[in-house]
Amino acid sequence: MDEAGLWAGELESVFARVAGRFSRVDLRWRMRDYVRGLLAPVERKNGWQMAEYAGHRGPAGFQHLLNGASWDADAVRDDLQQYVAERLGTPEGVLIVDDTGFLKKGITSAGVQRQYSGTAGRTENCQIGVFAAYASSRGRALVDRELYLPKSWTGDTDRCGAAKVPASRGFATKGELARAMILRALASPLPIAWVTGDCAYGQEWRMRRTLEEAGVGYVLAVPKSQHLHGPFSRIDQAVADAPDEAWARYSCGDGAKGPRVYDWVAARLPTIWDFDGDWPTHQRWVLARRSLARRDEFAYFLAYAPNGTSVEDLVRIAGARWAIEEAFQAAKNECGLDQYEVRRYPGWYRHITLAMLAHAFLAAVAAQATERGAAETTPPAPCASPWQKSAGSWMLCCPAPHPTSDRLSMP
Structure with missing residues (x-):
């Protein structure tokens, strides 16, 4: 045919x-x-x-x-x-x-x-x-x-x-x-x-909680003012303290002009224990992207990922967001x-x-x-x-x- x-x-x-x-x-x-x-x-x-x-x-x-x-x-x-x-x-x-x-x-x-x-x-x-x-x-x-x-x-x-x-x-x-x-x-x-x-959707904590309760991974953009528990009150403050060697260069997918390459840094947040005390199946992450051309231009993400997920996997999922723009x-x-x-x-x-x-x-x-x-x-x-x-x-x-x-x- x-x-x-x-x-x-x-x-x-x-x-x-x-x-x-x-x-x-x-x-x-x-x-x-x-x-x-x-x-x-x-x-x-x-x-x-x-x-x-x-x-x-x-x-x-x-x-x-x-x-x-x-x-x-x-x-x-x-x-x-x-x-x-x-x-x-x-x-x-x-x-x-x-x-x-x-x-x-x-x-x-x-x-x-x-x-x-x-x-x-x-x-x-x-x-x-x-x-x-x-x-x-x-x-x-x-x-x-x-x-x-x-x-x-x-x-x-x-x-x-x-x-x-x-x-x-x-x-x-x-x-x-x-x-x-x-x-x-x-x-x-x-x-x-x-x-x-x-970030218009990533900052919705109810959405993140819904996904975690369903056991579904996410990589959601958040504003730089996103609050974190622990020593840092904001996500941009946590990323600002990341050492130079923590940054790595990855492509988050192909765009109209070729691979979309940025510098990325990622860190796991404290382990989430479930109510029965079992070893958790997922971990929360902080992820940030830095422009190669404009070093002061950042984007921030919160992630929830199965154990064993690599930073490269998180970057790939973050880059998948452009698919909806292409669909539109x-x-x-x-x-x-x-x-x-x-x-x-x-x-x-x-x-x-x-x-x-x-x-x-x-x-x-x-x-x-x-x-x-x-x-x-x-x-x-x-x-x-x-x-x-x-x-x-x-x-x-x-x-x-x-x-x-x-x-x-x-x-």
Whole structure:
């Protein structure tokens, strides 16, 4: 089967996976057309242009899909997490939490107000979405989302009612939204070994406590004023006293311009004993990063890691945070994550969820293409003998063929 056929087959499998969430046949076809439009080379992925691409007479069908039809976006999100677990999941998977801004005009879009947007790098009239992404050696994809509602919204019942915000939805900080998504992800099929995020989330002690109680490792950025127990009251003071020989140079992953190399220092914090007095399975760490070009520029992290974790492992997890930025960029550029025109709360969740589904599909086919390429370009190296010696012990690197292997290769 050619590449186009593989893509088409994979997309059909995605549609089949979520079809049961749409009780009516016409809604299923609209959902399929909507996702195809999000994946299509449409200049701007709004209702009119995607409707034209799909051959519809107007955007009314898509508007109904997002605003009026009966279907559960959270159920589709659950299907999406199952899909990502199957296509991208690995035992060392990392969950990343972060937020992104969606610039908007007016005052009626759910959650909109003048607020700081890291996407714009300034205060703008915008909505803020808090997201979770899953990253592994096979790829990365967005797997959950929550719309941040400022107090100017949650304190105004009439305004919330007009935007179809559920009456049960009260005020929650971005950290609380992220913690809720982490708990959902840990209960999902996603294989998660680590969680990471920037200092807006790392400074949330409840989030760190939740992860420790779940036995999940983390490397979370924290502000320089982060309090530490012991002789140092702040993390920056502890790092300032680190001797020169404690610093080591590591790459925390590849960026657009090659490896991201920094100087790093790490130190274990006092051992955590459990309530039964058993030897602990994890240790807490302090970690700091220093720029090579600007020696006075630091970033600080708190970590919780299984015994035997190396500093290089902690650095790798800290660097994994950039995967969500790459996912945001790809989902916006390729799948119209930010090109919606809905104003009401349910419409936001529906568009964002379908855009995440489209992005997960792209991540899955990219992973499949990479695996096919590796299989085609790196055949197994022949060896004269199946027995090889490594680190003083023997290993069998080329097992004897299965008795029926010649029959399996026959047409």
